[in-house]
Every structure is written in structure tokens, then in C-alpha cells.
Amino acid sequence: MAIRNIITIGEEILRKKARHVDQIDDRILQLVEDMKDTLKESGNGIGLAAPQVGMLKRVFIVDLQDEKGMTVYINPEIIATEGVQIGPEGCLSVPGKSGDVERPAKIKIRAQNERGEYFEEEAEDLRAVCICHENDHLNGILFPDRVKGGLSDV
Numbered sequence: 001m002a003i004r005n006i007i008t009i010g011e012e013i014l015r016k017k018a019r020h021v022d023q024i025d026d027r028i029l030q031l032v033e034d035m036k037d038t039l040k041e042s043g044n045g046i047g048l049a050a051p052q053v054g055m056l057k058r059v060f061i062v063d064l065q066d067e068k069g070m071t072v073y074i075n076p077e078i079i080a081t082e083g084v085q086i087g088p089e090g091c092l093s094v095p096g097k098s099g100d101v102e103r104p105a106k107i108k109i110r111a112q113n114e115r116g117e118y119f120e121e122e123a124e125d126l127r128a129v130c131i132c133h134e135n136d137h138l139n140g141i142l143f144p145d146r147v148k149g150g151l152s153d154v
């Protein structure tokens, strides 16, 4: 078990575009395992993207602490969106802040799992929000960039 340090807003690496994972090797699998440990350790986090632990790789994980458990997305692409929802978001890299963000109501995502297999998933409600939020991290976008009506302290 290895907990990685979560980088917070202001660090340049959070603003860079993450790179495609060409090969899911031991280094990537170790990163994924460490990200799982780090997310669990955070207590209240529901998603974590590789740039948040300083790795510019197109990898994120989501765990809404429901029956779906932890899902790993490698080289994800949001291939369809539908509708709109607006709700409060926070981020482990933006501690103590919250704000309302507009997101698609539903999404479809295509990604690889840890074995390199491609899968597609449809998500809605909070799961769609979380996936969009984590996917943004891979493109250097943080939720405050999208906030409408300002940030508030939590």
C-alpha cells in the first residue's frame, strides 16, 4: 500500500495535458494501485486522476462507494453526452472549496481497463459528473474554471 501526495491548485502540473498510455506496464499498474490507496485514504474523495498525484498519464479512477466499487479508466474518451445538470463540486486538489458546475446529465465513455481491454459505460447523475470532472483533470482543467456563481468555502 502506497499513498501518494495529492498536488493542489497552483502547481503547474495540474494545468498540463496528460499523455496517452501506450503500454499498460508494471509502472502504470503500480500507479493505479497507489491511486486506489490514495483515494481510499482521502476519506471523502469519489475520484482521482493521475495528474493529481504528479503523473501526466491519461488515467483516472472513480469510486462512488456504491455497488459498482472502484472503476479504472485508462485512455478514456467521452464519446456522447446528453442534457444538462448543475450541482456542487469539490476536488481533492482544491481543498476546502465548492461551487456549482454545469455538466451533461448523461454521458457515454469509452476507456481501457487495467488489462488493456476496451469497455464502454453509460453514466448519469453524480457518476456522470464525477467522470467529467476526472476527465477534465487529464486536460489540465480544474472545476473552478467551470464554476458559475463563484466558489464558496466548505
Ligand code: NI
Binding pocket: 090, 091, 092, 093, 133, 134, 137
Ligand atoms: Ni478533482
